[in-house]
Amino acid sequence: MNYEQQPHRRRNLLTGEWVICSPHRAARPWQGQLEDTARSKRPQHDPACYLCAGNARSGGKRNPDYQDTFVFENDFRALLDDEGHDEGDEKHPLLCSKLIRGTCRVVCFSPRHDLTLAQMSEAEISKVVQTWIDQTSELGQKYCWVQVFENKGAAMGCSNPHPHGQIWAMDDVPTVPNLEDENQFDYYRRNGSVLLSDYLETELKVEERLVCLNDDWAVLVPYWAVWPFETILLPRFKASRLTDLSFARVDSLSNILRNLLRRYDGLFNVDFPYSMGWHGAPFDGTAGEHWQVHAHFYPPLLRSASVRKFMVGFEMLGESQRDITPELAAERLRGVELEAASGKDCI
Ligand code: H2U
Ligand code: ZN
Numbered sequence: 001m002n003y004e005q006q007p008h009r010r011r012n013l014l015t016g017e018w019v020i021c022s023p024h025r026a027a028r029p030w031q032g033q034l035e036d037t038a039r040s041k042r043p044q045h046d047p048a049c050y051l052c053a054g055n056a057r058s059g060g061k062r063n064p065d066y067q068d069t070f071v072f073e074n075d076f077r078a079l080l081d082d083e084g085h086d087e088g089d090e091k092h093p094l095l096c097s098k099l100i101r102g103t104c105r106v107v108c109f110s111p112r113h114d115l116t117l118a119q120m121s122e123a124e125i126s127k128v129v130q131t132w133i134d135q136t137s138e139l140g141q142k143y144c145w146v147q148v149f150e151n152k153g154a155a156m157g158c159s160n161p162h163p164h165g166q167i168w169a170m171d172d173v174p175t176v177p178n179l180e181d182e183n184q185f186d187y188y189r190r191n192g193s194v195l196l197s198d199y200l201e202t203e204l205k206v207e208e209r210l211v212c213l214n215d216d217w218a219v220l221v222p223y224w225a226v227w228p229f230e231t232i233l234l235p236r237f238k239a240s241r242l243t244d245l246s247f248a249r250v251d252s253l254s255n256i257l258r259n260l261l262r263r264y265d266g267l268f269n270v271d272f273p274y275s276m277g278w279h280g281a282p283f284d285g286t287a288g289e290h291w292q293v294h295a296h297f298y299p300p301l302l303r304s305a306s307v308r309k310f311m312v313g314f315e316m317l318g319e320s321q322r323d324i325t326p327e328l329a330a331e332r333l334r335g336v337e338l339e340a341a342s343g344k345d346c347i
Contacts, residue, residue: 012224020321042114051162053111069131074104102170109163118261125254139169140283153273188290196292216252221330226320233295240288241280266336268305
């Protein structure tokens with residue numbers, strides 16, 4: 001089979017889902033929606049921004065004069081941790097539901113309204129990583145699932161450009177990480193080794209999907225990527241959760257994050273939109289031996305700063321489909337020129 005020419009399906013090892021890859025289709029013309037790509041010049045402090053230091057939020061709370069990162073309870077939480085609403089969880093064989101308790105927080109990455117994570121220094125990004133770890137550690141004592149994520153850019157439905165992410169914690173494991181848990185557990189039980197460690201070893205040998213690499217971390221376009229420039233960030237050592245990372249690994253992580261995010265921005269010369277987030281072993285009282293902690297990056301842009309991919313039609317009804325191959329996407333990301341200081345320790 002010629003993977004560079006012929007339509008084929010690839011299997012996601014983490015979820016078991018398949019994706020159709022149609023490489024011959026990448027050159028088709030586009031007459032649909034163009035995304036707005038103007039890079040707006042923003043002030044360092046915006047008096048109207050609810051995330052800037054010292055400003056008021058909805059509901060009357062005021063942000064402190066924070067210096068690096070700042071975490072607060074989301075004023076419009078999707079999950080509540082009220083006790084005592086157990087009543088009314090009616091059982092019906094055809095109407096399935098269960099109560100969840102949880103909480104939602106907002107993480108400001110910097111007091112600077114005009115920056116993005118990609119534009120911050122390694123030391124500043126390390127503070128963000130450490131905040132993710134501290135929050136995961138604290139919330140992991142109370143909830144079995146802690147989801148750290150960032151939604152960036154208007155194309156991803158993020159209305160506020162102030163650099164920030166979110167954390168949702170809940171007392172049940174949601175659908176996607178639950179599938180990842182099952183598949184990693186199944187592989188561990190059958191092979192006695194860790195799925196994502198074995199997968200990374202394979203990828204490091206073939207190299208064609210590799211984007212960047214330092215001593216501790218690797219970024220690649222996964223074999224089963226759905227989004228055009230989707231990547232996965234993996235540790236090159238055993239770590240089940242964010243909370244397993246030592247200080248040294250926080251710094252090497254911030255090094256590779258900065259490298260990846262600059263490649264993304266450089267690809268179409270735009271503040272690259274994406275949703276990213278961390279998956280690690282659930283906090284279930286075990287060491288999570290079968291897990292490797294990892295981050296997924298899902299950017300919507302396809303062929304230029306103004307053409308995005310839509311997951312519609314066949315993808316809603318059948319399964320995901322992509323045109324540009326993961327191998328070509330990785331080559332494009334590898335080829336982005338970074339100024340010397342940001343490429344330190346990375347290929
Ligand atoms: P996104 O732009 O990534 O959706 O995140 C902004 C979050 O900030 C959003 O979840 C919250 C919204 O609920 N928010 C507050 O908690 N307080 C406010 O005053 C406005 C927005
Ligand atoms: Zn702001």
